[in-house]
Amino acid sequence: MADEDAGEADGRRARGRRRRAEIIEATLAVVQRDGTAGVTHRTVAREAGIPTSLSTYYFATLDDLLVAALTSVADVYTARIRRIADGPGDRLRGLAELIVESAGPGRARALAERELSTLAARRPALRPVARRWREDVAALGASLTDDPRAIDALVAASDGLCTAILIDNAPADVDHVHRVLAQALGVHRDEPAGSR
Numbered sequence: 001m002a003d004e005d006a007g008e009a010d011g012r013r014a015r016g017r018r019r020r021a022e023i024i025e026a027t028l029a030v031v032q033r034d035g036t037a038g039v040t041h042r043t044v045a046r047e048a049g050i051p052t053s054l055s056t057y058y059f060a061t062l063d064d065l066l067v068a069a070l071t072s073v074a075d076v077y078t079a080r081i082r083r084i085a086d087g088p089g090d091r092l093r094g095l096a097e098l099i100v101e102s103a104g105p106g107r108a109r110a111l112a113e114r115e116l117s118t119l120a121a122r123r124p125a126l127r128p129v130a131r132r133w134r135e136d137v138a139a140l141g142a143s144l145t146d147d148p149r150a151i152d153a154l155v156a157a158s159d160g161l162c163t164a165i166l167i168d169n170a171p172a173d174v175d176h177v178h179r180v181l182a183q184a185l186g187v188h189r190d191e192p193a194g195s196r
Contacts, residue, residue, distance in 0.1 A: 020058050020068070022048050027069040031112040036119045039066065063125040070116040073109055074132045081136040085143050092185065095140060096178035099158060102165045103172035111166055134159065141185065150186045157184035 026048035030039050044065065045052040059065040077098075084094035102110035113133075120130035137158045141151035157180055165172045 016058075019050075019054070023050070023055055023058055023065070024068050024072045027065055028072065028109070028112050031069065031115060032108045036066070036115050039069075041065070063123060066116060066119065066123065067125050067129060070113065070120075070126055070129045073113040073116070074129050076109070077113070077133055078136050081140055085140045091140060091144060092181045092187070093174075093178050095137070095158065096174050096181055099161050099165065099177050100172045100174045102162055103168075103170065107166070107169075110162065114162065114166055144187075145185060147186065150184070153184040153186075154181060157181055 023044060026044045027039060029047050030043050034043070039062065041055045041059075041062065042052050045055040048055070055065070059068060080098055081095070084091055084098065087094065101107075116126060117130040117133065120126035134155050137155045138151050141154040144154075145151060161177055161180060
């Protein structure tokens with residue numbers, strides 16, 4: 001009997017996790033299509049094909065919903081940057097390739113992340129998650145240099161490049177992005193940019 005109850009509880013938890021993930025994906029779809037101004041419990045529920053009450057059951061406030069959506073995107077970027085930092089090869093090139101994805105297949109997600117991050121200026125609940133991209137890039141920079149000013153410059157350059165690529169909505173050149181990141185970090189052409 002106890003095993004049946006435990007199995008039932010595990011099944012409910014798994015369904016709950018799936019439902020939360022579906023609501024988060026629906027939120028990101030709304031942000032990608034309509035921007036953050038389009039996010040309400042009603043629009044997200046409609047996108048997810050669920051009653052509004054179910055959206056508010058899993059996410060009591062709009063801030064809860066927005067934080068969960070931004071966290072979902074930030075988790076992916078954090079994992080990617082950590083793989084770049086821990087992997088072999090030119091780490092700056094890896095970061096440049098990640099940034100350039102914003103001009104191609106990663107554009108919709110990058111646009112949603114950037115819009116949600118910018119919303120953090122007005123919605124304090126989003127701020128800790130919105131800072132993660134910058135913190136992750138700073139950690140990658142710290143693996144390449146001990147100079148705090150160079151790390152700050154790398155973070156600023158990566159932020160600016162991401163924004164410019166999204167605004168331009170045109171193909172981006174990974175070699176150009178790599179050169180800008182290397183310049184920000186203070187790496188000269190005759191030095192390897194991504195190894196230390």
